[in-house]
Amino acid sequence: MPELLVELFSEEIPARMQRRAAEDLKKAVTNALVDAGLVYESAKAFVTPRRLALTVTGLPARSPDTREEKKGPRVGAPQQAIEGFLKATGLSSIEQAKVESDPRKGDFYVAHIDKKGAEAETILAALLPRVITGFDWPKSMQWGKGGLTWVRPLRAITATFGTENDEPAVIPFQSNTVESGQTTYGHRFLAPGAIRVRRFDDYVQALEKAKVVLDIDRRKEIIRADADNLAFAQGLTVIHDEGLLEEVAGLVEWPVVMMGSFDPAFLEVPEEVIIATIRANQKCFCLRDGTGRLAPNFIITSNQVAADGGKAIIAGNERVIRARLSDARFFYNQDLALPLEHGLPRLEESVFHARLGTQFQRVERLVKLAAEIAPMVGADVELAKRAAMLAKADLVTGMVGEFPELQGLMGRYYALAQGEPAAVANAIADHYKPLGPTDLVPAEPVAIAVALADKLDTLTGFWAIDEKPTGSRDPFALRRAALGVIRIVVDNKLTFPLAVERDLLSFFHDRLKVTLRDAGARHDLVDAVITPDSDDILEITRRVEALSALLGTDDGKNLLAGYKRAANILAAEEKKDGRSYDAPVNEEALKLDTEIALADAIMKADAAVAARVNADDYQGAIAALAMLRAPVDAFFTAVLVNDPDPAVRANRLNLLARLRDTMRLVADFSKVAG
Numbered sequence: 001m002p003e004l005l006v007e008l009f010s011e012e013i014p015a016r017m018q019r020r021a022a023e024d025l026k027k028a029v030t031n032a033l034v035d036a037g038l039v040y041e042s043a044k045a046f047v048t049p050r051r052l053a054l055t056v057t058g059l060p061a062r063s064p065d066t067r068e069e070k071k072g073p074r075v076g077a078p079q080q081a082i083e084g085f086l087k088a089t090g091l092s093s094i095e096q097a098k099v100e101s102d103p104r105k106g107d108f109y110v111a112h113i114d115k116k117g118a119e120a121e122t123i124l125a126a127l128l129p130r131v132i133t134g135f136d137w138p139k140s141m142q143w144g145k146g147g148l149t150w151v152r153p154l155r156a157i158t159a160t161f162g163t164e165n166d167e168p169a170v171i172p173f174q175s176n177t178v179e180s181g182q183t184t185y186g187h188r189f190l191a192p193g194a195i196r197v198r199r200f201d202d203y204v205q206a207l208e209k210a211k212v213v214l215d216i217d218r219r220k221e222i223i224r225a226d227a228d229n230l231a232f233a234q235g236l237t238v239i240h241d242e243g244l245l246e247e248v249a250g251l252v253e254w255p256v257v258m259m260g261s262f263d264p265a266f267l268e269v270p271e272e273v274i275i276a277t278i279r280a281n282q283k284c285f286c287l288r289d290g291t292g293r294l295a296p297n298f299i300i301t302s303n304q305v306a307a308d309g310g311k312a313i314i315a316g317n318e319r320v321i322r323a324r325l326s327d328a329r330f331f332y333n334q335d336l337a338l339p340l341e342h343g344l345p346r347l348e349e350s351v352f353h354a355r356l357g358t359q360f361q362r363v364e365r366l367v368k369l370a371a372e373i374a375p376m377v378g379a380d381v382e383l384a385k386r387a388a389m390l391a392k393a394d395l396v397t398g399m400v401g402e403f404p405e406l407q408g409l410m411g412r413y414y415a416l417a418q419g420e421p422a423a424v425a426n427a428i429a430d431h432y433k434p435l436g437p438t439d440l441v442p443a444e445p446v447a448i449a450v451a452l453a454d455k456l457d458t459l460t461g462f463w464a465i466d467e468k469p470t471g472s473r474d475p476f477a478l479r480r481a482a483l484g485v486i487r488i489v490v491d492n493k494l495t496f497p498l499a500v501e502r503d504l505l506s507f508f509h510d511r512l513k514v515t516l517r518d519a520g521a522r523h524d525l526v527d528a529v530i531t532p533d534s535d536d537i538l539e540i541t542r543r544v545e546a547l548s549a550l551l552g553t554d555d556g557k558n559l560l561a562g563y564k565r566a567a568n569i570l571a572a573e574e575k576k577d578g579r580s581y582d583a584p585v586n587e588e589a590l591k592l593d594t595e596i597a598l599a600d601a602i603m604k605a606d607a608a609v610a611a612r613v614n615a616d617d618y619q620g621a622i623a624a625l626a627m628l629r630a631p632v633d634a635f636f637t638a639v640l641v642n643d644p645d646p647a648v649r650a651n652r653l654n655l656l657a658r659l660r661d662t663m664r665l666v667a668d669f670s671k672v673a674g
Contacts (some may be wrong), residue, residue: 001041001057001058001059001060001061001163002059002060002061002120002161002162002163003055003056003057003058003059003161003162003163003164003168003199003200004029004054004055004056004057004059004124004159004160004161004171005053005054005055005158005159005160005161005168005197005199005200005203006025006029006053006054006055006128006157006158006159007051007052007053007054007156007157007158007159007184007197007203008025008051008052008053008132008154008157009050009051009154009155009156009157009158009184009185010050010051010052010150010151010152010153010154010155011050011152011153011155012049012050012152013047013049013050013052013151013152013250014139014151014250015049015246015247015248015249015250015251016247016250017137017138017139017151018047018048018049018216018250019047019216019246019250021047021052021135021137021151022045022046022047022052022053022054022216023045024135024136025045025052025054025131025135026043026044026045026054028131028134028135029043029054029056029127029128029131030043030056032127032130032131033056033059033123033127036063036118036123036127037063037064037066037117037123038059038060038063038120038123039059039060040056040057040058040059041057041058042056042057042058043055043056043057046214046215046216047216047250048212048213048214048216048219048253049250049251049252049253050185050188050253051184051214053203053214055200057200059120059161060120061119061120062117062118062119062120063117063118063120063123064117065114065115065116065117066114066115066117067112067113067114067115068112068113068115069110069111069112069113070085070088070089070110070111070113071108071109071110072085072089072097072108072109072110072111073085073108073109074105074106074107074108074109075099075106075107075108075109082094082109085097085109085111089111089113090113091111094109096111097109097110097111098110098111098112120161121161121169121171124159124161124171125171125172125173126173128159128171128173128180129173129174129175132148132150132154132157132175133148133175135150137149137150137151139151141153143176144176144177145176145177146174146175146176146177146178147176148175148176150176154175154176154178155178155185156178156181156183156184156185157173157175157178157179157180157181158180158181158182158183158184158197158203159171159173159180159181159182160182160197160198160199162199164199164201167198168182168198168199170182182196182197182198183195183196183197184197184203184207185210186206186207186209186210186211186212187210187211187212187253187254187303188253189303189304190210190211190254190304190305191209191210191211191212193210195207195210211253211254211305212253212254213253213254213255216246216249216250217249219249219252219253219255220245220246220249222255222257223245223248223249223255223257223301224238224240224245226255226257227257227285227299227301230257230258230259230299231259231287231299234259234297235289235290236287236288236289236290236295236297237287237288238285238287238299239275239285239286239287239288240285241279241285244279244283244285247283248283248301251283251301251303252301252302252303253303254303254304254305255301255302255303256301256302256303256304256305256306256310257299257300257301257302258299258300258301258302258310258313258314259297259298259299259300259314260284260297260298260300260314260317260318260321261296261297261298261318262296262297262298262318262321262322262325263296263322263325264296266296266325266328266329267293267294267296268329269325269328269329269332270332270409270410270413271286271293271294272406272409273328273332273399273403273406273410274286274294274325274328275294276403276405276406277321277324277325277327277328277403278298278321278324278325280403281320281321281324282298282300282317282320282321282324283301284298284299284300284301284317284321285298285299286298286299287299298317298321300313300314300317327402328399328402330398331397331398331399331401331402332399334398335394335397335398335399335410335414336414336417336418339418340390340393340394340411340414340415340418340420341389341390341393343393343394343396343397344360344363344389344393345360346396347359347360347363347392347393347395347396348360350395350396353461353462353465355465356461356462356465359392359395362392362457363388363389363391363392365457365461366388366389366391366392366450366453366454366457367385367388367389369388369453369456369457370384370385370387370388370449370450370453371384371385371388373449373452373453374445374446374449376494376496377445377448377449377452377492377494377496378445379445379446379448379449380423380445380446383421383423383424383427383446384427384446384449384450386420386421386424387423387424387427387428387431387446387447387449387450388427388449388450388453390411390415390420390424390428391408391411391427391428391431391450391454393411393428394407394408394410394411394414394428395407397410397411397414407432408428408429408430408431408432409429411425411428411429412425412426412428412429415428423444423445423446423447424446426444426446426447427442427444427446427447427449427450427451428450429447430442430444430447430450430451431447431450431451431453431454432451432454433451433484434483434484434487434488435480436480437483441484441487441488441491441492442488442492443491443492448488448492448494451484451488452485452488452489452496455481455482455484455485455488456485456500458476458478458481459478459481459482459485459500459504459507460500460501460504462476462478463500463501463503463504463507468507478507479511482507482508482511483511483514483515485498485508485537486508486511486512486515486537487515489537489538490515490537490538490541493538494538495536495538495539495616496536496537496538497535497536498535498536498537499535500535502532505532505533505534505535506532508537509530509534512526512530512537512540512541513526513527513530516541516544521544521545521548522548522673524671524672524673525544525547525548525551525667525672526540526544527668527671528547528667528668528669528670528671528672529543529544529547529666529667529668531668539616539618542616542618542619543618543666543667545618546618546619546621546622546666547622547666547667547672549619549622550622550625550626551672551674553626555626555629556626556629557674558629558632558633559625559626559628559629559632559663560669560672560674561674562628562629562632562633562636562659563632563659563660563663563669564669564670564674565636566632566656566659566660567656567660567669567670569641569653569656570653570656570657570660573641573642573653574653580657581650581653581654581656581657582654582657582661583650583654584654585599585651585654585655585658586651586654587599589647589648589651590651590655591648592638592639594631594634594635594637594638594639595635595639595652595655597631597634597635598628598631598632598634598635598655598659599655599658600631601627601628601631602628602631602655602658602659602662604627605624605625605627605628605662606658606661606662606665608620608621608624609621609624609625609662609665609666610665612624613665613666618666621665621666622666625662625663625666628659628662628663632659639652641653641656
């Protein structure tokens with residue numbers, strides 16, 4: 001079957017936009033094909049700095065004929081309705097419509113519209129320019145006289161369609177001043193000549209000969225493998241950075257990997273500074289030596305096969321990196337000369353939020369909050385206050401001004417250099433954590449106190465001014481802050497009640513539900529253990545774990561079935577009687593051995609479960625509940641709850657209510673599926 005090949009050849013596309021653009025092109029074209037009745041077998045998009053490409057295989061030569069039925073107004077409807085129906089269906093007269101009957105609606109008009117299929121080339125000639133014109137770039141520009149907006153000037157369009165055995169046809173159309181054809185171009189410097197394109201296979205091969213690797217993932221693999229091999233030959237290892245690798249692969253069409261070096265004297269600067277400097281300014285990878293220390297070398301990815309083996313390229317990168325590292329060393333030494341706390345007054349000049357004050361005012365809140373939290377997490381109060389006071393001090397340093405991503409980390413280096421306790425320095429670095437789902441959480445008590453203070457201050461502050469997340473909108477990363485609190489509490493096994501307003505507590509519950517479900521917990525179990533007043537994150541997670549363990553056993557499943565039966569009976573009888581059954585069980589009115597045994601088991605279980613819950617031993621509480629399985633089974637086998645004697649019946653219903661209440665000490669089993 002025929003194959004479609006599209007290439008949009010332009011000036012350099014920013015690396016950060018490339019992968020998304022390729023997927024957007026594929027989605028736009030394939031959606032338009034399906035809408036036009038052209039189904040296909042497969043589609044794949046590709047991108048390089050200078051081209052977006054798409055191949056679609058298994059397309060039919062034409063769209064199928066179709067017949068559409070459109071229901072119209074009832075017979076005898078006003079003329080205006082009749083005319084609207086004719087216009088919508090393309091009929092010239094109502095006599096062309098058929099009359100059908102409906103038992104309830106009566107007679108009404110129906111139009112059967114036959115549509116002939118169209119040649120695929122004709123359809124493509126109409127839809128491809130629409131896709132190009134409507135393409136949504138994060139940023140775009142206009143050039144020439146055609147009015148087209150594109151990320152960079154569009155230089156050529158390839159659009160061919162045909163089978164592998166035939167000479168493909170060019171899909172004729174024009175975008176801006178560029179007409180479609182079957183000509184593309186190779187590497188800008190290594191093979192800039194024109195290439196005549198027929199179909200995808202020879203297109204890829206022709207580009208390879210012209211020093212263009214079309215697939216971005218293949219370019220990434222080439223860079224990764226060549227960098228690893230080059231480093232290995234020198235006894236070094238590459239510090240891999242997936243984000244940088246993606247960016248670099250988007251900067252080159254023919255990757256050539258080289259190694260440069262810098263003066264080892266620069267290694268006196270913190271390694272994070274060196275890595276950030278080399279990454280940001282030259283898009284190069286850093287390396288480590290055999291001991292794990294940062295090596296005075298870096299990996300360059302060039303888009304050139306240089307006649308001199310890359311000597312000039314390496315020398316140029318070394319020259320720029322030397323200058324940038326000199327600047328970094330200057331900032332570092334300048335920052336070290338000024339104690340961190342001397343920079344605190346400058347935080348008065350930095351606004352945290354117009355309605356929440358300056359960064360200095362925020363620091364004052366953090367100091368107070370960290371002092372309150374410290375005893376709850378086993379931290380020294382004075383150390384927590386000191387760490388909170390210095391936590392934001394590095395925001396006004398020269399190094400963080402140059403590299404904002406180093407905030408906290410540079411504060412730690414400066415604090416240690418100035419003689420601050422290690423606990424304070426580590427808290428300055430770690431109080432921003434966790435920054436994502438895979439990031440480590442603070443583990444030292446002082447760092448935990450400051451990190452919790454930082455996140456809770458953010459959440460309570462924005463809640464106070466009614467700046468809450470809505471839908472996908474979360475400009476102040478409040479969801480991340482809440483997840484950070486949850487992870488810090490759970491990972492460090494902290495009993496830390498959240499003393500926040502009800503609405504914010506509900507927000508924490510929602511985030512905790514997401515976290516637990518992502519970890520594999522059943523949604524119904526999560527709902528079963530959370531109440532509107534549940535403020536202990538660790539307690540909730542432990543209850544979910546214990547409940548999950550119970551319901552994974554036969555005892556748990558049978559106990560749940562018994563609970564459901566008891567709850568259903570209670571609900572039905574309470575509704576029928578118009579009253580609730582919550583009175584104490586009259587032990588003297590118990591007649592049968594099985595109900596006496598159940599009452600005794602519930603009394604013992606209630607005391608045991610309450611004691612275990614108070615001791616935060618949820619596994620023990622669940623084990624105590626599990627002991628009810630046998631007496632519950634025996635009760636429902638031998639006892640008629642709705643006894644003819646009203647007093648006996650009421651007493652048995654009260655017994656079932658006691659069972660329900662005892663089990664609810666651990667969870668609301670009515671919310672558990674099963």
